[in-house]
Amino acid sequence: MSNNDNDIILASATSLSTLTINDISKDGFGYNPSVGPQSNNITQETSNYLLSKRTTSITSPNSIYDKSIINKKTNEISLSSLSFLFCEIVNWCHKSSKGIQDLETRLNGLGYTVGQKYIELIKLREGFKTNKREIKIIEMLQFIHGIFWKSIFGKTANELEQSQDVSNEYMIIDNSPLMSKFISIPKEYGELNCSAFIAGIIEGALDSSGFFANVTAHSMAIPGFPLRTVFLIKFDESLSIRESLRR
Amino acid sequence: MSKSSNNRYNGDDIWKNNTEKINSELFTLTYGSIVSQLCRDFNHNYHEVNNQLDKMGYNIGLRLIEEFLAKTGVGRCSTFKETVEVISKLGFKIFLNITPQIENWSSDNKSCSLILPDPNPLTEFVELPNLKDAEILKELWYSQILCGVLRGALQMVQLDVDVNFVKDTLRGDDKTEIRLKLNKFLKDEVPAGED
Amino acid sequence: MSSYYFTIIGTRDNPLYEVEFSSFKPSSSSSSSAISSSSAGSNQPHIPGKSQFTPKVREILPFIANSSLDIIEDSQWSTNQFNLGRIDSFYGLLVNAFITQGNIKFILCYDNPSNASSSQKYDENLIRQFFIDVNDLYVKCLLNPFYSVNDAIISSDFDLKVKLLARKYL
Numbered sequence: 001m002s003n004n005d006n007d008i009i010l011a012s013a014t015s016l017s018t019l020t021i022n023d024i025s026k027d028g029f030g031y032n033p034s035v036g037p038q039s040n041n042i043t044q045e046t047s048n049y050l051l052s053k054r055t056t057s058i059t060s061p062n063s064i065y066d067k068s069i070i071n072k073k074t075n076e077i078s079l080s081s082l083s084f085l086f087c088e089i090v091n092w093c094h095k096s097s098k099g100i101q102d103l104e105t106r107l108n109g110l111g112y113t114v115g116q117k118y119i120e121l122i123k124l125r126e127g128f129k130t131n132k133r134e135i136k137i138i139e140m141l142q143f144i145h146g147i148f149w150k151s152i153f154g155k156t157a158n159e160l161e162q163s164q165d166v167s168n169e170y171m172i173i174d175n176s177p178l179m180s181k182f183i184s185i186p187k188e189y190g191e192l193n194c195s196a197f198i199a200g201i202i203e204g205a206l207d208s209s210g211f212f213a214n215v216t217a218h219s220m221a222i223p224g225f226p227l228r229t230v231f232l233i234k235f236d237e238s239l240s241i242r243e244s245l246r247r
Numbered sequence: 248m249s250k251s252s253n254n255r256y257n258g259d260d261i262w263k264n265n266t267e268k269i270n271s272e273l274f275t276l277t278y279g280s281i282v283s284q285l286c287r288d289f290n291h292n293y294h295e296v297n298n299q300l301d302k303m304g305y306n307i308g309l310r311l312i313e314e315f316l317a318k319t320g321v322g323r324c325s326t327f328k329e330t331v332e333v334i335s336k337l338g339f340k341i342f343l344n345i346t347p348q349i350e351n352w353s354s355d356n357k358s359c360s361l362i363l364p365d366p367n368p369l370t371e372f373v374e375l376p377n378l379k380d381a382e383i384l385k386e387l388w389y390s391q392i393l394c395g396v397l398r399g400a401l402q403m404v405q406l407d408v409d410v411n412f413v414k415d416t417l418r419g420d421d422k423t424e425i426r427l428k429l430n431k432f433l434k435d436e437v438p439a440g441e442d
Numbered sequence: 443m444s445s446y447y448f449t450i451i452g453t454r455d456n457p458l459y460e461v462e463f464s465s466f467k468p469s470s471s472s473s474s475s476a477i478s479s480s481s482a483g484s485n486q487p488h489i490p491g492k493s494q495f496t497p498k499v500r501e502i503l504p505f506i507a508n509s510s511l512d513i514i515e516d517s518q519w520s521t522n523q524f525n526l527g528r529i530d531s532f533y534g535l536l537v538n539a540f541i542t543q544g545n546i547k548f549i550l551c552y553d554n555p556s557n558a559s560s561s562q563k564y565d566e567n568l569i570r571q572f573f574i575d576v577n578d579l580y581v582k583c584l585l586n587p588f589y590s591v592n593d594a595i596i597s598s599d600f601d602l603k604v605k606l607l608a609r610k611y612l
Contacts (some may be wrong), residue, residue, distance in 0.1 A: 029601040033594035037447065038503075040601050043489040050491060050596040050605050051466070053582060058598045062365055062416060064582050065376045065599045077271040079369050081342045084311055084390075085274065088303040089281050096288065110280045114519060116544065116591050117276060117584050123543035124581045133522045133543055152273050152476040178269065208453070212519070246520055279587025286588075372585035377598060383588075 012056070027058050070125055079178075086179060090194060104196040108215075111200025112207075119205035122151045137170075137235065137243060141209050143201060145172050153178045166237040172202070175225040193217045195229045201229055212236040250410045256332055258340030261318055266341055279370040282389060300388075304395020311342070311396060312403040313327035323404070327429045328352070330406065331359055334397065344370050345427075363423040365416050369393070375417050384419070394425060405433040443467075444552045445493040446612060447503040448604070450580065451547040452592040455511055457504070458546070459595040459604075462493035466609040493610065495553070499535070506530075507549045510537045514547055524577070525570045538566075540573035544591065548573050557591065572611040579603050 021031045025039070028046040032039035042050070049055060050069035072150050093106040123133075126147060134140040145160040149172075163169035195217035203215040214234045221228050282300070289295040315321075319337050322331040336345050339363045345368070347361040349386045366373075366388075376384055388394075394410040409428040414420035443466045451455040451461040495503070510530045515528055515568050518541060532551075540548040550569060583589055595601075 010454070019594075025598060027598050029605075030596055030598035031459050031461065031594065031601055032596065033457070037462045037500075040461055042463055042489065042605065046605070047489045047491045050602075052611055055602070055606060058602060063599045064372055064586060065587055065597075065603045067366075067577060067582075069372075069585070070578065075271040075344065075368060076268040077274050077341045077344055079267040080311070080314060081368075082269060082277065085278060085281075085303075085305040088306055089277070091306070092285075092299070092303065100292045103256045109462050110277075110284060113280050113283075113590065114273075114276045118272075120542060120544045120546075120581045120584055121272075126576060131524065133524055133541065135519050135522050152270065155271060173466055178273075210545050223346070276585070276587075283587040285589075359451075371580070372587070372590070374586050374597060374599070376588050376596075 029058060034160045069121065082178075086194070088195070089197075090160065090192075099175065100192050103192060107194065107196040108200035111197040111202075112204035115201035115204025115206075116208045117204075118152060118201065119148065119208055122148055125151075134209060137211060137239060140209060141172070141233070143171055144205060147175065148205060149174075163240060166234075168237065168240055170235070172234045173220075173227045173228065174198075174231070177227060177229045180227045180229065193219055193229070195219075195231070198229075199231055202233065206233070256336040258319075258337045258346075261337070261341050262344060265318060268344075271344070271368045271371070274368055278369050278392075279373065285381075286387075291382070293383055295388070297388050297391045300391040301398070303397040304392035304397075305399035306395075306402070307392070308396040308399020311402055312400040315341070315400065326356070327406075328356055328359075330401070330404075331427065333360070335361060338400070350424075357429040359427055360413070361425040361427065362392075363390070363425065365423060367423070368421075370417055373417055387414060389417050390415070390423070397425070397427065402433065407433050408430050443494070444554070444612070445495045445508070446550060446608065447493070447495070447500075447507070448548070448550050448576075448608070449504070449507050450452055450576075450595065451463075451507070451511065451549060453545050454592060455508070457594075458592065459508075459600070460504070461601065461604060461608075462495065462500070462503075463491050463605060463608045463612075464493050465612055475606040478609060481574060499500060500551075503535075503551055506532050506537065506551050510539065511547065512524075514539050514541060518545070525573055527566060527570075538569050538573075538579070540570075542577055542580065544584075546591075548576055548580075567587045568611045575607050575611075576604060579607075 009212045019034055023032060023034075026034070028043060028049070041198060045117040057066055089110065090103075090107065093110070094103050097106050134143050141160055147157070149157045153174075157172045158171040158175045159171070160175070161171045163171065177195050177198055179197055199215040199217040203213060206213045206215070213236065216232050218232060219228070219229045220230045270354040282296070283295045285299055289299070289324070297349045299410055303363070318341060319333075319364050321333055321337065323390060324333060331349055335349055339345050339347055347363050349359055353359070356372055369392070373383070373389060375387065375389070377384070388442040391412065394412060398408060405432040409426075409430060411426050412424070413426045416423050445462070445464040448460070449457050452458045469563045487509075509532075513529045514526060518528070524540055524542065526539040526541060528536055529539050532579050534554055535551050535556065538552075543550075550572070579600060580595075583595055583597060584591070589595075
């Protein structure tokens, strides 16, 4: 393989402490990518553990893998808490960015990781009822505009439109997006659109589903809806080719 | 205080009727995204990550207290014990929909512990990388932002309080424990935000 | 008794997780001879769950999984199923695959089940169930803020839970 992707270790929190060939698991479980499937081969000891009547998680009695994420009744929390947190996130991103454009890019990037994770969670929860992967642009957009939006923000988005001028451009419109509601943006941030974070969530969800797109947020107030926001989705040209092949 | 003494510190009504709510998962994932971003920004120096989370919390606390007082109508507490009870039953309840246990009072009634339920809305999906010699397990206080929030909010009501995590189930401890220690009552002055 | 090689492949065709195992089910009379023959020549006691692939097969397993990626990518945009079922066979090894909404691929390579055709449908169903439950585990792993898409999955508990699913279904 000639691409460098395999050599680059992405700057994620775990990657900096990747395992080496000499790291041997202390509990007999855990995959080590430097060693391959030999690293987590089943031994007499782990076999006994797997066959014992009461096998418990290793790291803690309350491991994330023990909790149901499908049937769980989702907890609620105060919207203000998210709003306060988000303000501080904006402050932090602002401090480390070179300008408003850069700040929006950073917010977009944070949202992106949230979108990558959320899409799999929501599909997992929904999947057993409908058992359907989204493979068409329009259906994917309807999913984002509907179920995805509702799971995250508690309501579906208001409109879903296709651009009249450009064939691979679509718009999802929210009359009062959650993030903007409580955030009063300090004047020095000028034109900052905090919905860049939400745009990032959408982009992350679309990209990981194989619908490569660029998503940007634009304030477009109309009477009665001062916070109305248009999320402009520009799909990669290759997608329409992919769809035309399968039609 | 005009409310009857029974439900003086009962946040249920405020939570039910006077709080706009959202799905906690968006909050959990958003908080997770900033913590892991900070780990990258500080090149995995977890002491600095803790510090930054604490500062962010402090700034939140300075502003959050206003909404808190407006919603609850709580007046000045006469003892630190009363204050901590308000924090648990009203503060945590109406902002995070949890009610930590209060334990382990010192004999001078100036220190105590808040025991957070497990999981809480910050830690719901979190597993710290369980690697050999992982610094992160020993150094990162994942929910440190809460300490900052308490410190900031209490400062706004003229209480100088040290707030620290001493245990965290994410590290494998038996519980998640925040220790509060009252240093002194402050004179009326408005503290500045921290950068 | 079948041996299995299971791998999770990321969006850049990079392996995120691998595991080898064999069926934990108590061997039926018909397959007991298979065990004794496979462990013949070695004095090792039989360990339940330990894969019985020969070294030669073991070597090519990752390549079989990798070569089936082309088939998966082909059906990726033509079927809207998560479970792709049996997609390939190779020198007596069968290959089943599953794909998540986030385009993470699950691939299971296994040698021919002992009592072939009658139980095939049953096996397919169990494999499907195994994939669905691994999908659940994968999402739990993904939701962790310290895990990013395409990172290797090194959590001990993840490994443990996958093996428990193997024991339960396969």
